[in-house]
Amino acid sequence: MQQDKQPEYGPVVFRDRTAGYAFLTRSTATSDRTIEWDDGETYPVIDVEISSESHPFYTGKARTVDTEGRIAKFERRFGETG
Template identity: 40%
Template sequence: MKPNIHPKYRDVLFHDTSSDTYIVIGSTLQTERTAEYQGKTYPYMTIDVSSASHPFYTGKQREAQSEGRIARFRNRYKRREMQ
């Protein structure tokens, strides 16, 4: 391997702003911002979605789909009132 051509691999602090969750992950991300977390200083990056806030991982997506199916069933088989 050629020396000095690979990006520096280090721990980076990611902040999920939608759920206010902090995650430390090894990454080659280049950022100028730093933040202190649990007594250590890390390179810092904000993100909008992570596994802590994504509907697929939190289960909120399935609830929304099932509510739609139930509503469609009720609308299809509701009793029609005579006028």
């Protein structure tokens, strides 16, 4: 591997603002903004819209929404089952 072509890999804080949750991990992502972490060190911070703390699948709040009558359209097309 050519060293000058690889992105820098280092510690980064990802912050989910909707859930008020942040976690420190290693990534190639970068940011100009920084945050002081619990260990007293300063790390780059990246704000994300959704994480495992706020995603409906992981929180158990997932729901099925029948938008535009997809089920009714399927039943009209292929006939009702049962």
